[in-house]
Amino acid sequence: MHKRTNATPRRRGSSLRLPILAIAAVLLMTGTSFGQSTAAEGDWSMWQYDLQGSRHNPHETAITPATVGSLQLKWAFAFPETIAASSQPAVVDGTVYVGGRNGTFYALDADTGATRWSFQAETPLGGNLPTFGLRNGPAVADGLVYFGDNSARMWALDAATGQQRWVRQLDPHPFAIITGSPLVFDGHIYVGVSSQELGQATSDHYPCCTFRGSVVSLDAATGDVQWQYYTIPQPQPTGGKPNFAPSGAPVWSSQTLDVPSRTLYYTSGNPYSGYPEGAEAIGALDLDTGTARWVRRMTPGDPPWNGRCVIPPPGGNCPDPGHDFDFGSHPNLFEINDRLVVGAGQKSGVYHLLDATTGEIIWQTRLSTPKPILPAPGSESLQGIQWGASYDGNRLYVATYQAQPGTLYALNPATGEMIWATPNPTEGCLINVPPVPMSPLCQLAMPNAVTTTPGLVYEGSMDGKMRVFSADTGAILWQYNTAKPFKTVNGVPGLGGAINGHGAVVANGMVFTNSGYGRQITTGMPGNVLLAFGLP
Numbered sequence: 375m376h377k378r379t380n381a382t383p384r385r386r387g388s389s390l391r392l393p394i395l396a397i398a399a400v401l402l403m404t405g406t407s408f409g410q411s412t413a414a415e416g417d418w419s420m421w422q423y424d425l426q427g428s429r430h431n432p433h434e435t436a437i438t439p440a441t442v443g444s445l446q447l448k449w450a451f452a453f454p455e456t457i458a459a460s461s462q463p464a465v466v467d468g469t470v471y472v473g474g475r476n477g478t479f480y481a482l483d484a485d486t487g488a489t490r491w492s493f494q495a496e497t498p499l500g501g502n503l504p505t506f507g508l509r510n511g512p513a514v515a516d517g518l519v520y521f522g523d524n525s526a527r528m529w530a531l532d533a534a535t536g537q538q539r540w541v542r543q544l545d546p547h548p549f550a551i552i553t554g555s556p557l558v559f560d561g562h563i564y565v566g567v568s569s570q571e572l573g574q575a576t577s578d579h580y581p582c583c584t585f586r587g588s589v590v591s592l593d594a595a596t597g598d599v600q601w602q603y604y605t606i607p608q609p610q611p612t613g614g615k616p617n618f619a620p621s622g623a624p625v626w627s628s629q630t631l632d633v634p635s636r637t638l639y640y641t642s643g644n645p646y647s648g649y650p651e652g653a654e655a656i657g658a659l660d661l662d663t664g665t666a667r668w669v670r671r672m673t674p675g676d677p678p679w680n681g682r683c684v685i686p687p688p689g690g691n692c693p694d695p696g697h698d699f700d701f702g703s704h705p706n707l708f709e710i711n712d713r714l715v716v717g718a719g720q721k722s723g724v725y726h727l728l729d730a731t732t733g734e735i736i737w738q739t740r741l742s743t744p745k746p747i748l749p750a751p752g753s754e755s756l757q758g759i760q761w762g763a764s765y766d767g768n769r770l771y772v773a774t775y776q777a778q779p780g781t782l783y784a785l786n787p788a789t790g791e792m793i794w795a796t797p798n799p800t801e802g803c804l805i806n807v808p809p810v811p812m813s814p815l816c817q818l819a820m821p822n823a824v825t826t827t828p829g830l831v832y833e834g835s836m837d838g839k840m841r842v843f844s845a846d847t848g849a850i851l852w853q854y855n856t857a858k859p860f861k862t863v864n865g866v867p868g869l870g871g872a873i874n875g876h877g878a879v880v881a882n883g884m885v886f887t888n889s890g891y892g893r894q895i896t897t898g899m900p901g902n903v904l905l906a907f908g909l910p
Contacts, residue, residue: 417466418881420513420628421555421823426707427630429764429877434827436883441909442830442842442852445885448908449487450860451480452868457892457900460875462511462555462823464519466533470886471519472904473508479521479529481536484884487863487906491536496523511555511876513563515594520563522552528565528590530597540597547585549574554628554704557638562600563592564638566625572646575616576681578690583621583646583680584609589629589638591664601664605642605657606650616691620648622678623655627704627762632714632730636661639730641701641718645678647691654699656718656728668733672726673699697722697744703762703823706770710736710788719759719772727790739790742777762823762877764831766845769793771824771831779818782833782843794848802837805855812837812857815872815899823877832880834873836898840887840905856889860903871901884908 415433423429437445453459453474461473469490470482477496482489496507512521519533526547530539544552549571556565567588575582586609591600605625609618622645631638638659645653654676657669677696688695703719707730715736717727723742728735744757756776763772770785779798786793803816817836825832830851831843838857841850856870870889879886885908890901 414467416882418879419464419466419515420558421462421511421877422557422628422630422704425557425559425631425633427628427704427762428706428708428766429762429823430766430826431880432828434880434883436909437827437830437880437885439829439844439851444909445842445852445854445907446910447854448485448884448906450862450868450906451482451487451864451904452860452862452866453478453902453904454866456507456902457890458875459888459890459902459904460509461521461888462876463879463886463904464512464514465879465881465884465886466514469533470904470906471512471514471533473510473512473521475507475509477507477523479508479512479531479536481519481533484882484906489864493531493536493538495529496525509875510553513556513558515558518594520556520558520594522556522565524551526550526552526567528552528556528563528592528597530594542592542597542599544590544599544602545588547571549585553626557629557631558594559631561594563594564629564631565590565592566627566629566640568624568626568643569622572622572680574681575646575691576685578615578682580691582616582618582682582691584618585621585624585646587622587624587642589625589640589659589664603659603664603666605652605655606645609647615689615693616647618647620645620650620653622646622680623650623653626700626702630705630707630716631661632707635714635731637667637730639705639707639716641703641705643700643702644676644696644698646680647678649675649678654701654720656701656705656716656726656733658716658730658733670728670733670735672720672724673697673722699758702760706763706765708765708787717763717770719763721758721760723758723774723777725759725763725770725772725785725790727787737790739785739792741772741781741783742774760821761875764824764826766826766828769845771826771845773820773822773824773833775821776817776819776836780820780835782820782824782831782848784831784845784848796843796848796850798835798837799850802835802839813899815897816857817872817898821874825878825880827880832878832885834878834887836872836874836891838871838873838889838899840873840878840885840889854907856887856903856905857899857901860905862903868903869901870903870905872898874898
């Protein structure tokens with residue numbers, strides 16, 4: 375992969391960029407609005423909210439700093455046969471689209487939670503097994519709903535009926551999965567491919583490792599693959615242990631794009647073996663061809679990390695343990711003084727901001743200093759930045775995971791300087807009076823992707839609380855304890871738990887969040903519900 379060598383940043387007003395009015399006219403002809411999805415104002419049609427990954431809904435007018443304290447539970451929906459819920463919903467035209475870890479995809483009435491239709495994409499594992507099923511959030515555009523599954527397949531269903539339009543296998547590797555949510559633009563789907571192979575590498579009998587991450591472009595109408603960009607070169611035999619290198623660099627997160635320059639931005643995870651430059655990186659691709667414009671590794675020289683690295687002493691598939699400094703966060707794209715920039719938070723605890731045209735580092739702000747919390751290399755990554763940040767046009771909002779405690783930050787986007795910080799409340803894992811421990815699995819941690827609307831910041835926690843903060847001060851204006859049983863609209867026993875693996879969705883005067891995250895590795899309080907809140 376070749377980096378672009380031009381050192382002069384391209385400014386938004388440069389003659390190299392197409393005139394804005396001309397671009398708008400083209401986009402109108404294609405049925406796509408400039409910088410937005412085709413959803414109506416107030417809807418939330420995909421993970422990033424918009425093409426730039428702001429996770430900011432500027433059209434929310436009902437829920438404000440003055441009214442947010444009146445939010446109340448409207449309905450609860452339970453996913454059967456699951457102990458985790460992390461598919462961030464999409465809300466379009468009064469319908470909530472969401473996947474379950476039981477492998478079923480649902481369309482629900484946004485006002486009542488009633489099921490409009492369901493579609494079985496994967497077979498549930500059953501019982502209390504930690505199923506994965508459908509864990510990424512869907513995207514809705516032009517009457518279709520798109521989502522990925524735990525077998526690395528992309529699906530397209532009719533949004534009104536749930537009828538299958540197409541399904542495509544994006545990677546033949548047996549441990550390939552899709553965790554990042556698709557980005558829809560101009561008749562194309564863009565999605566990353568990630569992997570569970572690092573867990574298989576725990577055993578030295580496993581020939582580690584052969585997976586490599588990728589970003590795929592598909593025709594939205596047919597599912598035909600237009601291009602597939604691999605983050606690292608093809609793994610080659612090493613003649614020793616690990617057996618193949620380089621490998622890894624999965625793409626866990628969603629992508630964002632800049633329309634005028636037709637550039638797609640992605641982030642990648644850790645190497646399983648070898649020292650590829652494309653791992654733990656932020657990269658820019660040509661939207662039309664998938665060729666790399668630049669790729670910058672943010673932790674250069676960091677040794678590889680896989681599941682074997684947690685087992686002392688080093689050897690076998692992990693002779694030289696590195697750090698699990700994945701990028702799980704999607705890229706944020708915005709402007710500073712007419713300069714296009716791209717940023718993302720890393721599990722290293724650092725938020726990086728780069729020039730979007732050249733990949734040059736503008737600033738880096740450390741929000742946590744990861745230290746091992748288990749007697750094993752890699753556990754320190756749980757204290758970093760996990761799933762994504764939000765930009766509201768004024769501030770950048772970033773949260774840290776198990777950073778003792780997890781903390782929500784507001785940063786100056788021009789400098790990276792901290793404006794305010796609100797730690798996870800110390801009483802978050804206590805209930806009743808006098809306070810008693812809520813659960814031994816409760817954690818004061820904020821891994822979730824941050825969401826904003828005018829004046830408000832939304833962030834869930836592993837202590838089971840959904841909280842809304844003042845964008846100006848960081849003060850907690852509203853919170854709700856989701857870690858409890860619920861009577862559900864579909865009659866399935868519902869239990870809330872830790873909030874992890876997604877972000878809150880705020881659309882048309884309602885707030886939607888999953889609750890429950892029982893996992894073998896990043897253990898949290900189990901649960902299986904989707905909750906909807908609204909004003910009286």
